Amino acid sequence: MTHYDTVLAHGLLLTMDPSFRLISDGAVAFNDNQIAAVGPAAEVLAGAEVGETVDCSGTAVMPGLINAHTHVPMTLLRGLADDLRLDVWLHGYMMPVERQFVDPDFSRLGTRLACAEMIRSGTTCFADMYYYEEDVAATAAEVGMRALCAETILKFPAPGAATYEDSLAYSRDFIARWRDHLLIRPVVSLHAPYTATPEMLSAAVELAREFDVPLMTHLCETAYEVEEAERLWGMSPVQWSREQGLFEAHVVAAHCVHASEADLRILARAGAGVTHNPTSNLKLASGVAPVPRMLELGLAVGIGTDGTASNNDLDMFEELRLAALIAKGVSGDPLVVPAKAALTMATIGGARALGVQEFVGSLEVGKRADVAVVSLDGLHITPKFGRSPDAVYSQLVYAAKSTDVRDVWVDGRPLMRDRRLLTVDEGALREAAQSLAGQIDAFLIAREGSVLDKLVGIGGVEITETFEMQVKVKVADPNRIVAILEEHPQIAVVKPTIRRQYDTYFRFADREQGRLRYREDEVLDDDGKVKEAFYILTLTGPVQEREYDKSVLLSRSRFTAQAKRSLRFYREYFQPAKEIQVHKHRERYRIIHEDTAFAVNLDRLLDGPSDDTYLEIKSRTWSRKDAERKARLIGDLLELLGVQDHELVRQQYFELGEEPGAEE
């Protein structure tokens, strides 16, 4: 007598097998972790001894969904920062928080939270790229989910890995120890070609080949990535990757939003898988991947949610619905990516993309028992038309919701029954996640409260000063000043340079925050061409002034950092209350007077309120005593230069155009 441990009976079976067999009043039976029978319920049940028969009347019984690209620990960062540009979101929020908080516990808690949400929404398998991936694997296995797990390898320091060699070693060790696990497939992940060197790429490919596992990577996600590749390498990221031998591994490429026709054909010839992440691509404004064309070219395409930080959930029903909708709206062709194609991508298509189609992705005898049971009873799926058997695809894709998922089995083990999770304590999970969110909130609130902390948060404060001596005078005849500087016996001119300085001052509602200056400092050659350029951020704290005879001692905190990002980035990241532009032409002299160095500037505002030339003499120091000595010397210098007291200017350049006493 045939024995089955479990039979899911009387539902409408969507097998997603090669002939897309639909079986109404069907049954899928499993023994241990394998599917043992698929067919009409009457046939499957006839004469069988069954451990448990689950009544699936009024439901669709289908292979569990496969989330083909995600970063599950980031689920703990859901909604941390939204509606921002990619760089602000990544460098301003995600990476500082990751640097501060990501550790093995973080990966475990985040994975548990993600698994709970995924099981609830009918996902039985996910492909992950993150850090401390062994903790991701261990947690997924504990909860009972199937996963492809890959430690991210990239050329920058990452949580748990100071260098890429560390990630590579971690990957090798992780793969070696987990390769035979029933639920976990440990694989290789190269973050992206643009964060890899050719050596890293080769090493990752070798590792993938050594263990015969796929290599997952981000590819052609943004237009910027492709433009940079063209600039640096003279070819697309896909083409460069091919030259580096990337496709000697089975590549799973996430996104491919900006893959060209030639790129797609390279991917197709290489037998690569692609994962489509429509929500993330829209939310981060990356664009819309050419999915209809990918499918035409026979590429294996899966669907992923990407991390919740750019989604903000792990709901594959939303994802596959969006995949069906967006392809039509953008192509102008309502026939592309019909419901059946969308559900295919989310099941067997994803399995093919990830190279696990032998095990999962469809309801076929011999495959692992990964099954989702979806109630079709909801008012939002009522009524149901039966004219076309394929109508059920449309019901699931366009009308059903993830909350319609009733039961989930993975590897023959029930993870959810009647919408109750069986392997996760939801209450404890919610509490732990919320508690961590509280810590992250506190960290960010403290940081947000201070422009300095935000500056430190994105890295790179290089110089800190406390005192500056400064004097500024309007001069009628700059040539006379230059002549004196160059000829006076008590002054040695060390290094005169001609510069154009484009300064943008950010000022904040809270004056205690000081002001932040973004300077593009161009050094010109004799022909007026740019010889070199410096990009500098300077945060100047609230100033205490002390006047000397002629000069002014400014006591204040002053922090300088290289400005590696764009003005736009800083604007969106620091959110100033006010912004002031000062563009000036500067002749900058380094002079020595009485064995002391000073900067002497002759400045002309380029598009400012005045056409005058100003003379500045400046000196900076950590020492108040030294500052006082320099005040005296500045007085001497002014005399040598023949400057009159009435010419002293108290205002900063950015104040020249403002009304006196205007709110800072």
Added chain:
Amino acid sequence: MTHYDTVLAHGLLLTMDPSFRLISDGAVAFNDNQIAAVGPAAEVLAGAEVGETVDCSGTAVMPGLINAHTHVPMTLLRGLADDLRLDVWLHGYMMPVERQFVDPDFSRLGTRLACAEMIRSGTTCFADMYYYEEDVAATAAEVGMRALCAETILKFPAPGAATYEDSLAYSRDFIARWRDHLLIRPVVSLHAPYTATPEMLSAAVELAREFDVPLMTHLCETAYEVEEAERLWGMSPVQWSREQGLFEAHVVAAHCVHASEADLRILARAGAGVTHNPTSNLKLASGVAPVPRMLELGLAVGIGTDGTASNNDLDMFEELRLAALIAKGVSGDPLVVPAKAALTMATIGGARALGVQEFVGSLEVGKRADVAVVSLDGLHITPKFGRSPDAVYSQLVYAAKSTDVRDVWVDGRPLMRDRRLLTVDEGALREAAQSLAGQIDAFLIAREGSVLDKLVGIGGVEITETFEMQVKVKVADPNRIVAILEEHPQIAVVKPTIRRQYDTYFRFADREQGRLRYREDEVLDDDGKVKEAFYILTLTGPVQEREYDKSVLLSRSRFTAQAKRSLRFYREYFQPAKEIQVHKHRERYRIIHEDTAFAVNLDRLLDGPSDDTYLEIKSRTWSRKDAERKARLIGDLLELLGVQDHELVRQQYFELGEEPGAEE
């Protein structure tokens, strides 16, 4: 002592008021149907006598969502036909089914189903355009929902209205009787400028002005609509509508996907409202509306689901999430339509677009008590960051689902508590809807089973015949045939014409269905230019042949209809198994011989397998006896024309290139 009937206390209040006040641990109190207090729970409850206090801890309490554009009775047609082109979907499925099934009961049942789904998903108010709209209104009022209801006025016959005057009269009567209803606002709906005449448009505007109600219309939904307007009117639909005086009414324009900058400025100046329907616009491949630009121009923009037939649900959470996502992905700017803007459109923005912002759309004292309580407890919204108070908008837009809605009040009346509907019997509703779906299924299955029924389904079978006499011979010298025709005393040539005929034959797997011919029949003038053209569909049933001496009697059903749509339409609608093209040059003579009319054709295939000329003599009739007589006459004619027996051709033109015995 202050009295409140109901207080929703301790939730996070999203007031959506002009200052977007957020109140954590807030309370909204109502008396009868009005909001009586909004504020911190401690303040609102202090010293108040409260009928019922509803604990809203862990929830967001917000104004009910406003579905600003839908066709609620169509909810009964959810999933009836998907992934089709607009015209096939509309003319092939929606309209035939509507013609057959839409009546007052249909409108009532569909409205009840839609209301149940909308309440479940937090929608408290909807704007509807359909037929038997008084039944929509009566049902919405019974269930307790707020609605703007408009009988659709268009120039074609519609359910319940043979002419537009009928719809107009219905509208006037409906508005007059319902104008003071607390829940229902009866308004005017012009289907679209392209389905209106100037007189209809003026009459609709006058009606709207007479009763001071908005006028809802579809506008610039598809590129085709705009192209046709340019062709017909030399200007955009918006500009044409302005010239016709449309904007003398308060216009609510649905879609505006293809509105130009000039169009948007016209709408803005006119104070028109716009409704954005992102799912429908994607699903029907219409495109993506320029919502960021609309918002910049200060247009009042609401969000609608459109009818479920193009969505396929009424889930405003999905709609507002998509509105936020799609704007970013298409514009390439991740900062446009942030979460807060999306939720604004779905509440107060929709209210402004519909002209009901005095009553609903925000939680403010004096407004109607239309409130949705949304649980924020779901794992898919965990964790929640509190750093920015605006984070709740992002939680609701990017992570929350419609199924998180816990309670709904409309006009102070609870319609859902703890996810149980209070004014609708869901079971009975599901059963009634499913039963109707069964009838529609049966109607369509019967029709789908028969190409003829499908042909009748889209209207216009004009000629039906049963018998055709036919003979075809290959002729070596066509000029000789013409000479005989023109000169023979027993033959009168009535009307010779030169034609080019482009025939496409559809053949079906089931040969019993016969074959369908789509003919583009061009009549040429003496210079070979097209003088007139006919587009004809001919369905020919399976043929019984009976050979006569020389001619053949074909007994068969034969139906002819004008082909008003494109070949592409018919291809997608009839889904033939095989398609054959025959292009030919035809000299067509109408001749009289023995007082009997015959068609004599001299045909040359243009790009067919043979370069020969064929002579056809044909005659059609309802009568077998008449047919036999004609068989004899055809024999005579062949003799007169000197045709030899061995030249007789048995095949149809489309068979000439096929191998003998090939599967039809």
